[in-house]
Every structure is written in C-alpha cells, then in structure tokens.
Amino acid sequence: MMIPGVDGFMYPNEVELQWSLLIVLYPYITGLVAGAFILASLERVFKVEAVKPTYRLALLTALAFLLVAPLPLQLHLGHPERSMEMYLTPHSSSAMAMFGFVYLWYLTVVLLLEVWLEFRADIVRLSRTTKGLTRMIYRALTLGSQNISPAARIIDDKVGYAVTVIGIPSAFLLHGYVGFIFGSIKANPWWSTPLMPIVFLFSAMVSGIAAVMLLYIVAMKLKKRPIDMRCVDTIAKYLFYTFVIDFTLEMLDLIHRTYEADESFRSLDFMVHTRLMVSQIILQIFLGTLVPLTLLAVNQLWRFSAAARRAMYTTACSLTLVGIFAMRWNVVIGGQLFSKSFLGYTSYKMDLVTREGLLAAIGLMLLPFVIFVVLIKFLPPWPERETT
Amino acid sequence: MRRLLNEWVHLVRPAAVLIAAMGVFLIVRAAVIPKDFGKYGHYRPAALDLVRSRPIGYAGQDTCVMCHDDQAKLRASGKHAHVACEACHGPLAKHADDPGANIPKLPEVADLCRRCHEKDAAKPKGFPQVVTAEHNSGVACDSCHQPHNPHL
Amino acid sequence: MDISRRDLFTIGGKLLMLASVGATLEQITGAEAAPDAYKMADHWWGMIIDVDKCIGCGNCVRACSKENGVPAGYFRTWVERYQVEEGKENPRVDSPNGAIDGFPADTNPNLKSFFVPKLCNQCADSPCVQVCPVGATFISPDGVVMVDEKYCLGCRYCVQACPYGCRYLHPETQTVDKCTLCYHRITKGLTTACCENCPTGARQLVDFKDPKDPVHEFLRQNKVQVLKPQMATKAKVYYKDLDGSVR
Numbered sequence A: 001m002m003i004p005g006v007d008g009f010m011y012p013n014e015v016e017l018q019w020s021l022l023i024v025l026y027p028y029i030t031g032l033v034a035g036a037f038i039l040a041s042l043e044r045v046f047k048v049e050a051v052k053p054t055y056r057l058a059l060l061t062a063l064a065f066l067l068v069a070p071l072p073l074q075l076h077l078g079h080p081e082r083s084m085e086m087y088l089t090p091h092s093s094s095a096m097a098m099f100g101f102v103y104l105w106y107l108t109v110v111l112l113l114e115v116w117l118e119f120r121a122d123i124v125r126l127s128r129t130t131k132g133l134t135r136m137i138y139r140a141l142t143l144g145s146q147n148i149s150p151a152a153r154i155i156d157d158k159v160g161y162a163v164t165v166i167g168i169p170s171a172f173l174l175h176g177y178v179g180f181i182f183g184s185i186k187a188n189p190w191w192s193t194p195l196m197p198i199v200f201l202f203s204a205m206v207s208g209i210a211a212v213m214l215l216y217i218v219a220m221k222l223k224k225r226p227i228d229m230r231c232v233d234t235i236a237k238y239l240f241y242t243f244v245i246d247f248t249l250e251m252l253d254l255i256h257r258t259y260e261a262d263e264s265f266r267s268l269d270f271m272v273h274t275r276l277m278v279s280q281i282i283l284q285i286f287l288g289t290l291v292p293l294t295l296l297a298v299n300q301l302w303r304f305s306a307a308a309r310r311a312m313y314t315t316a317c318s319l320t321l322v323g324i325f326a327m328r329w330n331v332v333i334g335g336q337l338f339s340k341s342f343l344g345y346t347s348y349k350m351d352l353v354t355r356e357g358l359l360a361a362i363g364l365m366l367l368p369f370v371i372f373v374v375l376i377k378f379l380p381p382w383p384e385r386e387t388t
Numbered sequence B: 001m002r003r004l005l006n007e008w009v010h011l012v013r014p015a016a017v018l019i020a021a022m023g024v025f026l027i028v029r030a031a032v033i034p035k036d037f038g039k040y041g042h043y044r045p046a047a048l049d050l051v052r053s054r055p056i057g058y059a060g061q062d063t064c065v066m067c068h069d070d071q072a073k074l075r076a077s078g079k080h081a082h083v084a085c086e087a088c089h090g091p092l093a094k095h096a097d098d099p100g101a102n103i104p105k106l107p108e109v110a111d112l113c114r115r116c117h118e119k120d121a122a123k124p125k126g127f128p129q130v131v132t133a134e135h136n137s138g139v140a141c142d143s144c145h146q147p148h149n150p151h152l
Numbered sequence C: 001m002d003i004s005r006r007d008l009f010t011i012g013g014k015l016l017m018l019a020s021v022g023a024t025l026e027q028i029t030g031a032e033a034a035p036d037a038y039k040m041a042d043h044w045w046g047m048i049i050d051v052d053k054c055i056g057c058g059n060c061v062r063a064c065s066k067e068n069g070v071p072a073g074y075f076r077t078w079v080e081r082y083q084v085e086e087g088k089e090n091p092r093v094d095s096p097n098g099a100i101d102g103f104p105a106d107t108n109p110n111l112k113s114f115f116v117p118k119l120c121n122q123c124a125d126s127p128c129v130q131v132c133p134v135g136a137t138f139i140s141p142d143g144v145v146m147v148d149e150k151y152c153l154g155c156r157y158c159v160q161a162c163p164y165g166c167r168y169l170h171p172e173t174q175t176v177d178k179c180t181l182c183y184h185r186i187t188k189g190l191t192t193a194c195c196e197n198c199p200t201g202a203r204q205l206v207d208f209k210d211p212k213d214p215v216h217e218f219l220r221q222n223k224v225q226v227l228k229p230q231m232a233t234k235a236k237v238y239y240k241d242l243d244g245s246v247r
Helices: A021-044 A049-068 A070-076 A095-129 A132-141 A150-183 A196-222 A229-260 A265-273 A277-301 A306-332 A358-378 B002-032 B046-052 B069-076 B085-089 B093-097 B109-117 C005-029 C059-068 C127-131 C157-161 C193-197 C215-221
Strands: C045-050 C077-084 C092-094 C112-119 C137-139 C145-147 C203-207 C237-240
Touching: A021 A049, A021 A070, A021 A095, A021 A150, A021 A196, A021 A229, A021 A306, A021 A358, A049 A095, A049 A196, A049 A229, A049 A358, A070 A358, A095 A132, A095 A150, A095 B002, A132 A358, A150 A196, A150 B002, A196 A229, A196 A306, A229 A265, A229 A277, A229 A306, A265 A277, A277 A306, B046 C145, B085 C059, B085 C193, C045 C112, C045 C215, C059 C077, C059 C193, C127 C137, C127 C157, C193 C203, C203 C215, C215 C237
Parallel strands: C045 C237
Antiparallel strands: C045 C203, C077 C092, C077 C112, C137 C145
8 A cells, every 4th residue: 555755664653744844943043043142252252353243243133033933833833822831840851841941041141131231322322312112112121221331331241241151051052952852862863863962053053153144244235334354254264163063073973874884774874865865965965065165165275355255155154054954954854754664764745834834934934034124223233324 | 339339230120020020930830830740740640530531432342241142152152252242343332331322233244254364474374264255256254154153 | 998009019919929828738739539449559551462363454453543533544553564585684564554454465475474563662761751841741650651632732752752653643632642551441440442352362451560460471481572672661562472573
C-alpha cells in the first residue's frame, strides 16, 4: 500500500510532520536577536569603537525580533490559550519549560532596560518638545523621571554596561536552550549531539551580525547618508571570524558522523543527498556558507574599492541570511523527514493559508520590520542632522 | 549624599514596574494553579480520573456467557474457545447493559474468516490457514464450518 | 457613609490578603479523592508479546481503535510485517494502514517473515515524560504513561522525544494522544482491548507487582528483549523471540 509522499517504511504515526515551518522560524528569529545583541555588546563591553554607528540599530533590531519571537510558537500550539501553564507548572526536566522565563528575563531585564537606559536622554528631550499623542507616549516612556543630568547619565552608562555584560550570557541562554531542545532528544539521531547548542549559537551570531550590517547599509542608503566604511569593515571582520568558527563546527559534525557511520548514518546520508539536496547542499553549504565566506575572506586579504566592498558585503550578508535559514530548515524539517526505523522517508506538505502555513510564516517574517520602523520613529537610532 | 541619591532615583522606576509585575504574577499563580497538582508527580491527579472515566466498549467473554450460555458451551470444547466473542462480533458492552435496545449486527463472514485464516508465509506454520480461492471456491465459510466450533 | 480613598485601600488590601491566604490554604490541603477498590500502589503494569504467535489479523488494532475512539489514520497500536532476506542490510517492512484490516496475503514464501505488534512501551524512564514542559504527560504510580487531555498544550515535544513513534496529535482535541494501556479497563479488573481480542494470545497484559502473574515465569523461561534497548528507557513491553532485524 503506497502512502503518497512516503518512500520505504515509516512507523504509522511518523508520516505526518509535527514541527512545521513555524518551528523553523522560531530559532531563526531568536538567533537574529542573540546575534544582533552580541554585535551591540562588541561596542559596549569590548570597546570596539568602530561599530558604534550600529549600536542603537542593533538594539532596536534585537527588540523588534524579540517581540515577534513567541508568535510562531503560539500559532503552532494545539492550545495556545493554555500557554500560561508554562509559567504556572514548568516541568524542571524540560528544556522547553525554560522558554517563558528566559524570554521574559531577556525582554525585561536585558533588552528593554538597556534600550531605556540608552535612549532615556532622547525620550526626556522629546517629551518636552513634541505635542499631543506623541508627547503622551514619550511621557509614559520616561517612567516619570525627567532627570537627565550629566551625573545621572554617567550612572545610566555604568548600569547599561552591567546590563550588557549580563546580557551576553543571557543571549547565549536565550538561543542556546533552543539548540539544547533539539540536541537532547536521544530518539532522533539527526538532532542528538552535544554540538547542537554551540552550532545554533554560532550560526545565530552569524545571522544577527549579518542582519544588522545589512539593515545599516540599507537604512543609510534609504536616508541618503554616507555609509561609515570603517564601521562596516570592522563588522565584516567579526562576521568573518564568527563564520569561520560556525563553519568549522558544522564540518566537525559532518566529518564525525561520516567517520563513525553508526546505525543512522546510511539513512541520514541518503536523506541529505535526496530530500535535502537543495536546502542543505546548495542553499546552506554552497550559497549560504562557502560563497559568503569567500567574499568576506578576500576582503581580509586584499583591499577593494569602497563601492566594491559595499557590493560584496551586501551580497555576503544576504546570502548568509538565506543560508542560516536553510540551516534551521535542515535541522527542524530534516530531522522529521526520515523514519526512526531508518527504513523510509516522508515529505513535508507545507500548507499555504492555515495558521502554520507559508502565508503565516511570511507575515511573521515581515512583522519585525514593521515593528522596527515604528521603533525608529520613536527612538531615533541616529543623531538628527537637521535642527528641529 | 542627597544629591548623589537623586541621580540614582530614576532607576527605582523600572525596578518598581518589574517588582509589581512579579507580585501580580505570584498572586495570579496561587489562584490559578490546579488543585493538588504534584500529589503523585508533576501532573494533575484529576487526569487519572479523566482517563478512567472513559466508557467501556468491549464487555469481555465473561460478560457474554452470563446470558449466552448455549454458545459458551459450544465454544468451550472447540478451537475458537480462546477467541473473544467480540473479536468477531465487535464491541458489545452497550448490548450487555441493555440487550433489547442495542441488538448487534452479525458480522460479514467471508472477510472475517479470511483475515485470520488466509494462507500467508508470515503466519506461524502450525496455525490453521488455507488458500481460500482453492479451499472453498466461492462457497461461504459458514456453509461447512460452524464459527463457534469450526473444526470439521 | 463617607468612605475615603484611604479606607478603600485598607479594605481592598485586607481582602486581597485574605484571598491569597485562602487560595494558598486550599492548594496546600487539597480535596481528597473518593475511596476506591483499586489501589494504584498494588500494581505495576506492562505487556508481554510472543512474536511467534502473532498472525497479523489486526484484531488488536481494530479493537483499540473502537474502544478508545482513535481517529482514522492514527494509531495507538499497530502491527508490522517483516520479510528478511539473507545478505540484505535492511528487512522489507510494511504496515498497511497500521494493519487495521490485517495484511494482504502476499508475503514472499522464500523469505523469513513474521509479524510484530507494537504499542507504547510504557517506559519507566520515559523520555516523553521528561520533555513535557508543563506536566501534561506523566507516568502514573501504577506504571502507565498517559496524557492529560485537559492540560496538554499540543507542543508535540513528546512526539519528537518518543523513540518508538507511538504518539500522535489528535486532530480534533489538538492534544497529544497515545496508548493508555486501556487504563479505564485495567483499573476495573478487565484486560486491555487489544489483549482481549487477540485470538492467539500473542499479547498479554501483565502486572509485575502481582506474584501470581505469568510474567515472572515468562521472563525467567524465555529469551526476551525490549525494542531499542540502547535508548535505556526502561520499556515495560517485553517481546519473546524478537528477531534482530526488528526496528
């Protein structure tokens, strides 16, 4: 009896995929958050002063994506109205139960606090100079304090520094636990590896840094302002280093699997070469990793013109973002395409209009940009050139 | 000293918002957590009762023989003695509760017999099995075999 | 009577304190369940399966489906047919619609072939219970792994964590569902629907805590195995004469 989409034998309940495109989206989004925050911390904690023009941008990017992060999960749940249970009776043996607390911690104590401390002077100033509804919003954002004296600002700076320092391991936790959710499933040999949280983390940093650099270049172009080349060159350097580590880790996983060739290997190998040919070999490895790495590497070895560098960086970042998405796809979807009997494969039937379908996913990916535009309207990431 | 404190005071505000939110959460939590959650383990004990409350579908042979004494005697000496009545007649707990109201339909004989007795290499060698196409050439199984005591 | 704002706060605050204390007290003392003839502490349930007795009739799959209202296309139990060819790395395995209508009689007579019934292994150290974020799936004190239908979020983490593929998302309740070892039957002295309807006695419900249960003799006399022993889940479904090719 032939089941459409199934080759070989699958346990009867395995034919239908459980974790859909939305579960691919979730680690992608939290990865962008973690990566953008790490870029922000480069300036704040590690004093890489060259990337300062992107500091506020990175914070707002992280915030915009973080606000959207729970949505794919809510849409996926069979009973989203019961999601409060994770706060009421979290099961301490479940990595997933950590989500609610880590998310809230990161949103409030790290990101919102840091954004507030950074933008406070502007918020107070704007609460005095604007009118009507805008003024009310700014007054609410001041949380009632109008104190922006130099001494207070120094204290803000010190506290902001401390928050960023705490924020780095918090960002690692926010995204690392997702890697652990997959890496700790002994039933699934595609997922089960201690490397998983580390691979997720480094690919998150790569995607976040690439996203902020791309946003910066695009935003400057849209606002018709000059791009600070020293800034983007420095970001490209850190992107390159992070990418090299990420690529090394992924290759280590691949080589280790191929060498050990345990009971799952032949089945997984076949799956990669057939069902994951486009998403893994072409999109993730070649276009998403090797091409961007080459573009970044040549810029470390030779000096090109500013225009050429901008073009290469833009291409590299765009390809990187596609490649890291493909990586999440290959982990989540790939892990469900093969049978745990190692005797068969199924297919992912992606819906279009259901709550877990393609349209929902596209909407969720566009939403952070909408939020971002709203955020930069109220919290200016760049000093205004014109006087108001 | 007073001036220094002034410069820190604005930090109290986000802290206050956070603490107030945590307070609300703790109160709501105390009210909403299911009663005696955790009594046997990390779950609601009421879940056990929920699963147990499912109505029974298959009554079991012991219930059938309470009324159908004659069939019981016929079967007890035959090869189908250990085959449950409901394996062929379907779930009949409802019938046992109210025999008049729920009269079961007799099963389709041919498919029923074939499912177990059609010859197949994967079945254990000692198990009675025939190639029905050669065995009965279209004649119904129960023309020769009495299902309750089938051995001829 | 004039109530000042201060009075309102005082009264409100006292009421709030009373409510919280009351809620906490109620949670601590809890409501006591009605006394019951069935004592969970006296039982530790499992199953034994004799592979050589299985005839692949699918009675168990049908019975389970009817007894438990299992939705079409999903399976709390199923039967697999293995055809093993010497020299080939993998056996040929099939399970047409979970074997709910048995198997077509087309097994290759030149190959080693047999049927393997499968179900939830009611693992004592279950990875599915471990990963549930809220405590919606659990193992009862008498050894049955179940899902709390009213509490499950439908996140499907447990479905991913089960090495045996025995869980699924119920399309109507949108919660995870699985074999409950017919808990509603075994707590009333009946056997499971699958064991009741198995014509050859290939499947048998067992109670490890009952000294008179045939399981003790069965485990002592026969070569038994659990599925995927390397997963170390302390599975409680034991198979007699399970071939090495079984996945």
